[in-house]
Amino acid sequence: MKYSIAVYGGPYSHQATHTAFHFAQAVLDKGHEIQRVFFYHDGIYNGSALVAPPQDEANLPQQWQQLAEKNGVELVVCIAAAVRRGLLDENEAKRYSKPGSNLEQGYQLSGLGQLVDAGLECDRLVSFGP
Amino acid sequence: MILHTVNKSVFNCNTLNECLLTTARNDGVLLLEDGVYGALETAHPTEIHEVSWYVLKEDLLARGLSEGQCREGITVVDYAGFVELTEQYKSVCSWF
Numbered sequence: 001m002k003y004s005i006a007v008y009g010g011p012y013s014h015q016a017t018h019t020a021f022h023f024a025q026a027v028l029d030k031g032h033e034i035q036r037v038f039f040y041h042d043g044i045y046n047g048s049a050l051v052a053p054p055q056d057e058a059n060l061p062q063q064w065q066q067l068a069e070k071n072g073v074e075l076v077v078c079i080a081a082a083v084r085r086g087l088l089d090e091n092e093a094k095r096y097s098k099p100g101s102n103l104e105q106g107y108q109l110s111g112l113g114q115l116v117d118a119g120l121e122c123d124r125l126v127s128f129g130p
Numbered sequence: 131m132i133l134h135t136v137n138k139s140v141f142n143c144n145t146l147n148e149c150l151l152t153t154a155r156n157d158g159v160l161l162l163e164d165g166v167y168g169a170l171e172t173a174h175p176t177e178i179h180e181v182s183w184y185v186l187k188e189d190l191l192a193r194g195l196s197e198g199q200c201r202e203g204i205t206v207v208d209y210a211g212f213v214e215l216t217e218q219y220k221s222v223c224s225w226f
Contacts, residue, residue, distance in 0.1 A: 023213070129224055
């Protein structure tokens with residue numbers, strides 16, 4: 001089956017990201033495909049390259065990145081939710097004349113249409129909220 | 131055939147009861163995160179329709195709760211079981 005996952009809760013403030021990540025691993029372990037993980041609302045903080053948790057704690061942005069790279073999963077961050085929270089890629093940093101960009105490699109900023117598309121194209125869309 | 135997931139405790143949020151207002155027969159309710167408190171013998175959610183009840187084992191154990199403290203008729207599942215439920219039900223509706 002083809003799955004997509006939507007994450008609405010921010011890492012380190014709600015359990016949503018942990019639950020979503022464990023669910024994603026279990027989905028892949030069962031031999032299913034994950035097309036896309038869509039980060040929305042505070043979930044966009046998963047895409048920050050500046051996240052620096054203590055060494056004995058999980059680095060969720062990095063864990064998503066590794067999971068995505070290994071399994072061909074798209075990591076899509078809602079552009080509107082990201083930009084207003086100060087998560088920018090190079091293009092947006094230029095557009096808003098900001099001193100730097102901080103979107104982690106392997107993530108892409110895109111529109112809400114990608115979430116709608118995931119709902120239409122995938123067999124299952126599972127959301128994890130704060 | 132919808133699987134509803136609820137991640138809020140029945141003791142401080144109305145999320146589970148709101149969810150149960152919309153459920154139909156043949157739906158399932160999976161309690162996860164703080165929602166697992168709704169599986170306790172001492173929790174009495176309003177039950178309008180007959181639904182199948184599930185609770186996520188990892189979140190029970192993380193809160194120091196055991197399977198033995200859960201109401202009768204609740205199935206304890208792990209993450210693999212969670213995935214199986216999403217295969218079995220036609221769609222997933224998350225309440226948070």
